[in-house]
Amino acid sequence: MGEVILKAKEIDKSFPGVHALKKVGFELRKGEVHALLGENGAGKSTLMKILTGIYTKDSGSIVYEGREVDFANPKDAQTAGISIVHQELNLINHLTVAQNIFIGREMMKGEFINDRLMNEEAAKLFKLLNIDIDPAETMGNLTVGKQQMCEIAKAISKDAKVIIFDEPTAALTDSEIEKLFIIIRDLKAKDMGIVYITHRMDEIKVITDRLTVMRDGEYVGTAYSNECTKQEIINMMVGRVIYEEPKQKSNVAKDAPVVLEVKNLNAGKMVKDVSFKLHKGEILGFAGLMGAGRTETVRAIFGADPLDSGEIFINNQKVSITKPIDAVQYGIGYLSEDRKRYGIILDKTISENTTMASLEKFTKGIFIDKKKEDKITQKYVDDLKTKTPGISAFVKNLSGGNQQKVVIAKWLVRNCDILIFDEPTKGIDVGAKSEIYHLMNELAASGKSIIMISSELPEILRMSDRIVVMSEGRITGELNIEDATQEGIMHAATIVNEG
């Protein structure tokens, strides 16, 4: 670990109604990976956005390479050598991969953009990083995981001295995470300063040297990563103790009725001959690597994508679901993995979003019953402990984890019997995670049935009564929670189908 390259002192920042940062300090050295930790809404992303010129600070100072700086816009920060991989993907879907990577600093041949050279350079970069992506592919056609790798490649290609990763692994598969860690170690060896924001506790020990914890916009402390235990870190983050208990045995009665049965479902390239049953009160975990076809399967069931063949039974009645509204009418709710795109309307308030899927319950004649809407919204904000200045706050101003809670509230209001949670805790901090787990268990106990897609094995093992494993569009394993192990699941998840 070398000298200090970036130091923030007493940074203060307020948004309307939110005091997001309260005299926060942060220090980054050359050649270190520094974890920045904290619950949802702690202010991690806000602090990083101030360091990279996206937001302006209200007060405080930033010293970079020994000089006080004040970046007016993202470009200034980039020029100075600070680059950031944002928590949300910031890609231009209509451009190609290479065009995205080099945007803002295109390679030119005279006055003209040299796309061929950019493709070659991007290919070299991917080869170096050991990533398999075609630079000429249109960005919008890639999976979320690959898009995230493109973001990372873009940040690295900038010759930065400081790189900030804001929850880079939220959308990555295990093998992609492996690659990312190799890349990060390499950057560290080149004496770069790296900030690493994550909610995955296991990653802290593996990749980071020091850690700084924030809570409610305040600086809590900095420590060496190998000198504190996971429990100590969690305590620093939440200021209280949280217990994690993996599930020992299924909570579902042997004779619980089947509420949803899927037979020989085929849809597109990613869903091949999928059959499974979901019982009343059951939490069915869908494990597998990213891109295994889990999301595609539930989207087909939900009617969001057309299915080519197969049958769906709800309460033993054969049903035809061709569009999402059919599914909603049969009592199925779907929480998308990509909430920004599908789950939520960012420019609307919390209460508008909460009642969006069941507005008919909130009308008086032709008018919306605002009082009732607000009452229910307030109830779910309290129940889920959503951190917000008020129910009329715009969803876009909430932190990632709190946005997810609004989506959950939306489907809870709808009172669905079958809930599909697609990566429900992606980007959600430990405190909120355990609240959401608690909530899911309560829902299941009250007779609701849940399908939970998750790429985090500990989460699968902790929540599921039964586990279905998918690989390359097929179901390659089905395990009862009593017999399930991480190894067993991984084995099934990596089975490669012939033909």
Add this chain to the structure above:
Amino acid sequence: MEKLKNNPVVKTIGTQRLIALLALIVLFAFFCIASPSFRQYTTFVSIMDASYYIGFMAIGVCYAITTGGIDLSIGTVLVCSSLISGTLFVRDGVPLVLCLIICVLTGTLFGLCNGLMVSKLGLPPFVATLGVMLVSKGFGSIFTKAQSVSWPQVGQNGGWFRYIFKINYTDVAGNQYLVPTGFILLMIMAVIMSIVLNKTRTGRYILALGSNKEATRLSGVNVDKYQTIAYVFSGTFAGIAGLAYAAIYSTLLPGAGGGFEMDAIASVVIGGTSMAGGVATIAGTIIGVYIMAVLKTGLPFIGLMNYWQQLITGVVLVIAVFMDVYNKRPNKRVKAKKSISPDGLGKGKEA
């Protein structure tokens, strides 16, 4: 259909552009068959005449649309620029070349106003350009004191400028020669602006910000600047269209020009440019322009009045865009996903 889509020719031209091209050919053939008097060189020249001002406006507004915005002011800006510069020449005796330049620059200036209002003040493009539409309409009338303006005819002092768009020459024997020179100018401009769009930074950033403005901004691109440039292009080309209009038609009336913009916008959309921004084609736009020009010129030949043109244009527009939407559906799953939001309400922001 599946096979057709993977055909290399179809792939490079693009489905919607191909449909537009076919529509153009079918329309043209239809008029040729339906009306013998349509099959004449003079008709061909009339089609050309009608295509210039729509064409220049369309090339310009294509940029505004690419940013995800719109420019409603181009029609009245066209007339306003032409009125101002024409008045300066006819009434005030300002040298012709200077007047031609003023005509284009007036458009540029209005475009700059639009651009700054949209990018710096954050006004919705629809509102900003609607305002400029009304302002330019009023301003033109005020400047000319509500007088109509007649640019010089061929043979009169300064009439030579009409040759830029059309050579109209009668020899001693009384034979008339018509050469649509404006076509060459339109094509040159189309090629240049197509290269600007696809090969330069300006074009790349305009496409990028039309697709995802925030991502483009975070990439360190000065999005305000490029958004403004798009509207400056739009206005400048409306100014050039003003020249074309003056050169082809004899008289300009103050207060006219409302509605011209719709022909141009329809051309752009028929050609395959997305109203949502981020996807644009100048070649397609030009095809769209000629569909409009053929309709405008052809319908009177089969005894249908002007309003039929509007009706038919509307139908062609909807069909062309629908075919494109329909075509993208089954094959491109990723695309299809974007337009369907799984919460059952179809309210995705990108939808």
